[in-house]
Amino acid sequence: MNPFLAIRILKLGVKSLLLHKLRSLLNMLGILFGVGSVIAMLAIGEGAAWEAQQLVKRLGPTTIILRSEKPSEENQSATSTARMIVYGLTFEDLDRISGTIPSVKIVVPVRKVVKEVWREGRRTDVTLLGTIPKYTDVTPAKVKVGRWLTDFDYRDKRPVVVLKEDTARTLFPAQSPIDKVIRVGDTAFKVVGVMGPMGTGSAKGRSSADIALGAYTPLSSLRERFGDINAQRSAGSFSIEQVDVHEAEVQVDAIPHVLPVAKNVRTLLAKAHPKKDYSVFVPLEQLRLAERQAAIWTIVLACVAGISLLVGGIGIMNVMLATVTERTREIGIRRALGATKKHIMSQFLVETLVLTLAGGILGIAFGLGLPPLVNLFAQVKTHTPLYALLLAPGISLLVGLLSGLYPAWKAAGMDPVEALRHE
Amino acid sequence: MTMTMARLSGIRRYYWMGENVVKALDGIDLEIRKGEYLAILGRSGSGKSTLLNLLGCLDRPTEGTYILDGEDVSVLDDDELSHVRSRKIGFIFQSFNLIPQLTVLENIEVPLFYQGVPPKQAKEKAAELAEKVGLGGRFHHRPTELSGGQQQRVAIARALVNDPALLLADEATGNLDSATEKEILDLTDELHDLGMTVVLVTHNQALTSRAERVLTLADGKVVSVMTREEMDRAEEAAP
Ligand SMILES: Nc1ncnc2c1ncn2[C@@H]1O[C@H](COP(=O)(O)OP(=O)(O)OP(=O)(O)O)[C@@H](O)[C@H]1O
Ligand SMILES: [Mg+2]
Numbered sequence: 001m002n003p004f005l006a007i008r009i010l011k012l013g014v015k016s017l018l019l020h021k022l023r024s025l026l027n028m029l030g031i032l033f034g035v036g037s038v039i040a041m042l043a044i045g046e047g048a049a050w051e052a053q054q055l056v057k058r059l060g061p062t063t064i065i066l067r068s069e070k071p072s073e074e075n076q077s078a079t080s081t082a083r084m085i086v087y088g089l090t091f092e093d094l095d096r097i098s099g100t101i102p103s104v105k106i107v108v109p110v111r112k113v114v115k116e117v118w119r120e121g122r123r124t125d126v127t128l129l130g131t132i133p134k135y136t137d138v139t140p141a142k143v144k145v146g147r148w149l150t151d152f153d154y155r156d157k158r159p160v161v162v163l164k165e166d167t168a169r170t171l172f173p174a175q176s177p178i179d180k181v182i183r184v185g186d187t188a189f190k191v192v193g194v195m196g197p198m199g200t201g202s203a204k205g206r207s208s209a210d211i212a213l214g215a216y217t218p219l220s221s222l223r224e225r226f227g228d229i230n231a232q233r234s235a236g237s238f239s240i241e242q243v244d245v246h247e248a249e250v251q252v253d254a255i256p257h258v259l260p261v262a263k264n265v266r267t268l269l270a271k272a273h274p275k276k277d278y279s280v281f282v283p284l285e286q287l288r289l290a291e292r293q294a295a296i297w298t299i300v301l302a303c304v305a306g307i308s309l310l311v312g313g314i315g316i317m318n319v320m321l322a323t324v325t326e327r328t329r330e331i332g333i334r335r336a337l338g339a340t341k342k343h344i345m346s347q348f349l350v351e352t353l354v355l356t357l358a359g360g361i362l363g364i365a366f367g368l369g370l371p372p373l374v375n376l377f378a379q380v381k382t383h384t385p386l387y388a389l390l391l392a393p394g395i396s397l398l399v400g401l402l403s404g405l406y407p408a409w410k411a412a413g414m415d416p417v418e419a420l421r422h423e
Numbered sequence: 424m425t426m427t428m429a430r431l432s433g434i435r436r437y438y439w440m441g442e443n444v445v446k447a448l449d450g451i452d453l454e455i456r457k458g459e460y461l462a463i464l465g466r467s468g469s470g471k472s473t474l475l476n477l478l479g480c481l482d483r484p485t486e487g488t489y490i491l492d493g494e495d496v497s498v499l500d501d502d503e504l505s506h507v508r509s510r511k512i513g514f515i516f517q518s519f520n521l522i523p524q525l526t527v528l529e530n531i532e533v534p535l536f537y538q539g540v541p542p543k544q545a546k547e548k549a550a551e552l553a554e555k556v557g558l559g560g561r562f563h564h565r566p567t568e569l570s571g572g573q574q575q576r577v578a579i580a581r582a583l584v585n586d587p588a589l590l591l592a593d594e595a596t597g598n599l600d601s602a603t604e605k606e607i608l609d610l611t612d613e614l615h616d617l618g619m620t621v622v623l624v625t626h627n628q629a630l631t632s633r634a635e636r637v638l639t640l641a642d643g644k645v646v647s648v649m650t651r652e653e654m655d656r657a658e659e660a661a662p
Contacts, residue, residue, distance in 0.1 A: 002539030019524055333520045336481055337581070338509025338537040340502050416481050420520065 001346070009343070013351040017358070024355060027319050030312015031359030031399055032366055034305045035392045039367025039384060041301035042391070044374060047382035048294030052287040058140060062105075064250040064262050065281040066269070068243050087277040088243040093269060097250060101264045103257040108138050110247040111219055113226055118183040119171045126167060127214040128184060130222030138249045146178045146193030153192075154218040159225065161215040162193040170213060187225050189217065258284045297374070309395065312359070313403040320352055320407035331411055332419030345412035352404025353397055360396025364389060427490070428589060428620045429455040429478060434487035436473050436643075447473040448484070449643035455589075455622065460615045462634035463624045470643040471624045472593055478622060479512045479591045480504045492588050509537050513582030517594035519574040521566040527553060527577050528562045534585040552580040556610065572603035579610060590614060593624045608633060 017024040059065070068088025091109070098107040111130040116123050133149045136142065143162065153160050161182070168177045168191075177191040195216070229242050252261045262282045269278055324331070331344055339347075371382035436448040447470045455461055455478075465471045476482040477489065480496055483504070489497040496507055514520075521530045531549035540548070553562055556576040566574055575595065582590060592611065596604040612633050615621050623634060631637045637654050639646040649657065 004541050005536055005539050008536045008542070016524070329520070330522050333522060334533065334537075335505070336479070336508065336514050336520075337534040338505055338585070340505040340537075342502070343505075343537060417476050420481075420516070 001342075005343070006346075009347050009350050010354070012347060013354040016351050017355055023319070024358075027316055027355060028312075028359030028362065030308050030315055031356050031396055032312075032363045034308035034312055034399070035360045035363025035395055036366030036370055037301045037305035037308060038395060039364060039388045039392060040370035040374065040382075041298050041305060042388040043367070043371040043382040043384040044297045044301065045294045046385050047371070048297065049287065049290050050383050051381050052283075052290035056283045056287045059283045060138070060140075060251075061255050061284050061287075062252040062258055063138065063283060064252065064258065064265060065283075066245075066248040066250065066265070067279045067281065068246050069277055069279050070241070071275045071277045085241040086243075087241065087275070089245040089248060089269075089278050090272075091244050093272055094245060094248055096268060096272075097265055101261055101268070103253050103261050105251040105253045106134055106138065108132055108135050108249045108251070109219060109245040110135070110249075111222060111244065112246040113222060115184045115226070117171065117215075124170060124213060126184070128161070128222060128226075129214050129216045130219035131216060132219055135216065135249075138251045142196045143193045144196035145176070146191070148193055149216060149218050154220050157218065157220040157224045159187055159189045159217075159221055160192045161189045161217045162195060163191055164195050164214045164216075165197055167213040167215055168194040184215075185226065189215075255284065258282065259288075309399050313399045316352060316355065316400070317403035317407060320348065320404055321410065323351075324348060324407045324411040327411075328414060328419050328422040331414050332416050332422065335414075335416035336420060341412040344414075345408045348408035348411045349401070349404045352408070353400040356396040356400030356403070357393060360392050363396070364392045367392065426457055427454055428457045428459065428492060429453070430490040431477075432488050434474075434477065434484045434489065436470075436477065436482070437485045446643045448477070451487070451643075451645060453638065453645070453648075455620060457588075458615075458618050458620055460621045460633065460635045461623070462631035462637045463622065463640060464626070464628060464631055464637055465640035465646075466626060469640040471626070471640055473643075474640065475591050475593050475622065475624050478589065479514055480507045481514075505537075509534060509585065511588040513585065513587035513590045515575070515578050515582050515590070515592040515595045517597040519566070519571070519578045519598070521574055521577055521581075523566055526563045526565055527558055527569070530566065530577055531581045531584050534581065538585060548584055549580070552584055553577070556580045570603075571599050572606060575599065575603075575607055576610070579607070583614070588620060590619050590621045591624075592621070594626070595623065596625075596630065604630075 066089055070085065071087050089109075094107045094109055098104050108131060113128045113130070114125055115128050117126040131149075133151055133154055136148050144165065145168075146162070148162060149160065152158070161184070163171065163177055171177065171182060172180065177194060180191050181188050182191060183189075228244065229240060250261070250265060252258045259282070262280065262285065266280055269280065270276075334344060334347075367388070368384060371384060375382055431451050431453040434448055434451040434453075435446065438445040438447060449470075451474065463471050463474060473482070477484055478491075480491065480499075481504075484497060487497065488495060491507065492511060494507070496504065499507065522533070525533070528546065528549045531553055532545045535545035535548060536542075550562060553559070556579050558573065558576055558580065561569065561573065566577065569577065575598075578595075590611075595611075596607050599607065608630065611621060611623065615633075621634075623630070625631065631654070634651070636648060636650050638648045
């Protein structure tokens with residue numbers, strides 16, 4: 001088609017819609033809500049899973065984190081003596097998990113003991129994290145300076161530590177800590193390495209010990225030197241507790257096995273710990289949960305969008321049919337003045353498309369405004385993807401095409417002589 | 424180059440209304456010379472509009488051939504007929520048939536846009552014609568803001584904007600008072616004097632006075648074709 005004519009037809013469409021502003025606006029509402037819902041839907045779909053995805057990315061999709069939890073007061077009294085609380089995961093639990101549940105690659109225990117560390121006459125509280133050398137295989141932690149714990153360290157129960165970055169900085173502000181000796185309680189430990197940064201993001205899924213000052217040491221060394229009983233002084237009160245393992249990371253061999261393994265782990269632990277003095281955290285489950293929540297929102301909004309677009313489309317078709325009838329005379333005049341069927345067809349189709357596109361653009365505004373509202377009421381994270389904004393005009397044009405084609409075709413098919421005679 | 428603008432031979436236009444056949448045109452043979460001013464006279468329902476629509480390529484005959492300006496248009500399809508209308512025909516209707524939401528200038532421009540004329544050029548041409556038919560200063564009025572005579576001037580300007588070979592007027596003054604009627608007829612005369620081929624349809628014999636030839640229709644058939652002189656003589660003969 002001639003470009004001047006194409007522009008003219010476009011202008012005609014815009015003009016015709018501006019002529020009946022209210023009618024056009026009402027006519028657009030369906031598209032507006034439809035497109036808005038589509039955008040909100042995609043924003044919620046993307047957003048809800050995003051946080052969980054980040055978590056999984058950080059902790060690893062095949063990780064299951066077990067944690068000992070101090071039982072509540074009434075539960076304590078049943079099995080604890082007045083002075084000592086015994087609770088949490090045991091080495092036996094971990095052996096059973098790695099020994100009896102297939103697909104479990106490895107179970108990495110972490111035992112935490114808070115000790116006074118002396119360094120050049122200064123005292124600091126440091127959490128000693130007793131673990132096995134495989135620890136670095138299952139966590140994002142990496143050694144920055146020096147070396148990590150070795151199998152020999154473990155076998156020989158050597159008194160060595162790898163300091164966390166902050167801890168190294170606190171204890172050795174001015175010099176390299178490597179090969180230096182620190183006094184932990186009554187025992188001398190040699191510093192063999194310093195960890196790198198632990199990665200950013202929220203601390204969800206990790207215990208506070210990860211953030212506080214800490215040093216890694218072989219679990220064997222820890223048990224050898226400090227035993228299994230933990231005297232803890234906290235906020236002025238003094239408590240003695242016995243906890244084998246504070247935290248353990250179970251690595252599963254493949255993602256599809258994670259949820260079944262998690263189920264087995266739960267069953268196993270539930271049998272051994274009727275007090276429920278432990279917790280099981282599965283990052284992948286969080287992701288699935290978030291995805292399910294996102295899916296529900298997606299379905300709801302998809303229904304809203306679908307219905308809005310359908311009803312909106314039908315409404316537009318109806319109005320366009322009325323418009324065509326109303327303007328029969330005009331069609332006859334244009335035909336008499338040289339317009340072809342194609343010209344008439346494009347005039348009415350373009351008019352519909354301009355209408356739906358305008359509705360779509362208003363719909364984008366609506367769609368951008370909706371997610372924060374949903375956020376407010378439903379605590380669902382949202383994230384509007386760019387492609388959603390590109391999709392909106394596409395949807396509007398499609399609806400315009402579907403609802404405008406028939407009225408336009410009807411207009412084009414009118415007999416010129418009869419159209420001219422129309423009152 | 425022939426001197427014939429339009430040649431109709433054996434033209435029939437039938438309408439089927441259930442069992443009945445309405446023979447709106449029933450065997451018309453007619454030749455219109457270039458630059459001729461022809462009037463088609465007949466009572467209501469005699470087939471004048473049907474014939475004019477056929478001449479304007481707005482309708483197709485049931486039977487017969489129609490050669491317009493050397494081209495057989497009776498075999499053309501809808502698109503081709505649209506192009507013929509666009510290039511060669513100018514219509515003036517009894518009810519003006521202006522597009523209400525467009526201004527005077529925009530109405531006049533319409534045929535040019537279907538020819539793909541650039542907007543600026545179209546606007547200039549439209550303004551020139553509007554000026555010529557005496558609509559200076561009313562370019563941006565809407566049809567409803569104009570008198571009947573002014574509206575018909577817009578329609579005439581619009582009919583002329585594509586430099587048509589054939590100007591077709593169907594009861595062009597039917598909705599106008601006699602003074603305005605005279606103005607419009609004067610305008611038509613002027614166009615004819617400038618070489619335009621004009622076909623004027625009317626049921627009023629008085630309006631045929633300026634035509635060079637008058638064709639009288641009745642029941643879809645040609646009753647008589649008379650030149651101006653023959654008409655005058657016939658009028659004198661009649662009491
Ligand atoms: N679409 C149609 N369907 C059926 N019959 C038609 C149709 N169009 C015209 N006719 C018939 O054809 C005949 C001629 O109609 P036409 O409009 O040409 O008459 P006319 O001479 O222009 O009359 P008027 O002076 O009233 O305008 C009439 O009998 C009319 O009823
Ligand atoms: Mg008529």
